[in-house]
Amino acid sequence: MTTKPNARAAAGSVDRRALRDGVYDAVLEMLLDGTTPPGSSLSIDSLARELGVSPTPVREALVQMEHTGLVSRTALKGYRVAPPLGPEQMAELLDARTMLELAAVERAVPHTESFLPDLKIAHAEHVLSAHRVRRRQQQHGQPPKGYADLREYFNADWEFHLVIIRAARNRFLLQMAESLSAHVHRLRQSADLGVYDLDQAVAEHAEIIAAFESGDDLAPVEAMRSHLAGVAERSLEQA
């Protein structure tokens, strides 16, 4: 979290964020670390005390987080951490993601030239973070679950996919992808295969790039399909 690669291509104006945005990020990190037991209740006041702020911004952050599905609200009762993804929900998530990303690839193909550099940069960062995780894994034994480098690796992986989805030039597709993003991250660390998945994921990403470069319009779709099938297989075998 040293850098903020949030690509606001508009102006360089870094408009100040309100406190509730910071609380949102904090709670998000807390949830994605996997330390909070799923199903447990999230008390507004507890979070407020823990973060050293008043309940008001915490409430708003939770309202904003509700639509992601990471927390569920019951009126007058409070918020609870979303239960873990069962096998069915995992399959549904992978199915929905596949549908979305294949459609995105189809729409991105005509603009290959314009986004291919970005894709290569994202891939480079992915390779780099993978290398870092691998190194860390060899030095120390099994790292803790919510390791910072691992989180960064996840982000780089997802960013690779986001570049393609952005290239589809459809803000609603992008919106759908972002609404799925939290669940995808949760799935990855739920079945914590992420560590063993490194080489295959990188290789498959490379094949996707190669497919875009081939000039064949159908190749990228197939490459992405193959990649997501691999992700699905590796995810479900763990469960």
Added chain:
Amino acid sequence: MTTKPNARAAAGSVDRRALRDGVYDAVLEMLLDGTTPPGSSLSIDSLARELGVSPTPVREALVQMEHTGLVSRTALKGYRVAPPLGPEQMAELLDARTMLELAAVERAVPHTESFLPDLKIAHAEHVLSAHRVRRRQQQHGQPPKGYADLREYFNADWEFHLVIIRAARNRFLLQMAESLSAHVHRLRQSADLGVYDLDQAVAEHAEIIAAFESGDDLAPVEAMRSHLAGVAERSLEQA
């Protein structure tokens, strides 16, 4: 708003709603009526005074509404009504919707038997509300934009599609559809063709039902594709 057809199939327990939920509905209605000029600013305090509540629940309702895209927030500056959908965004919306709904139909086909009754019920309500709008249109001349019967017609139309999407048995697909719903409604009243669209929409819905009943696995997809193409054509010719 005499009845609440919110189909919570779970239990009959009508858990009391908090005030902020009511405010959300009120603001939503206000926005979907088309009376609020797009791009204008939404003052928290003004809304609070207008609704007779304190700013606190209004703030939370707006936070919840932000992710729908109907309002846009700038930190420390406030909320604004989303600008109207330009031709490009309309095309993107229809494209995304088509992708989503075709995928949903594919996945719903195996469960045709179980949801076909619901679909017929939804269609009946659609026909009914269409009839009501047509009557009203013949009696009085051109009704005002945010007419109650028209709103109900829109809801019935969308509910028909939702039945199919629910039958796909993928909560993430459903989640995506709901995130699109507000924009679909806005598009309909933006290009206020809705009034002249009645017969064709009803007829195409009937063809979709017939396709599901035919037993041919591909027919429903084609029927839906044809319907959505018609919607797109009728929407874009208005703009």
Added chain:
DNA sequence: TCCCGGAGAATCCTATAGGATATTGGCACC
């Protein structure tokens, strides 16, 4: 032993107050 009811605590929800920030209008100055 099991079930029921009520007191207390914890939590949520709304209202209000005050500090912080952005916007607007006017005035001096070039």
Added chain:
DNA sequence: GGTGCCAATATCCTATAGGATTCTCCGGGA
């Protein structure tokens, strides 16, 4: 006449207080 600066206002954002609701626990009765 145009431009920049400064005060005044409006608005947002956060903190705190109090009412309303739900949960917990414990004791009495069947």
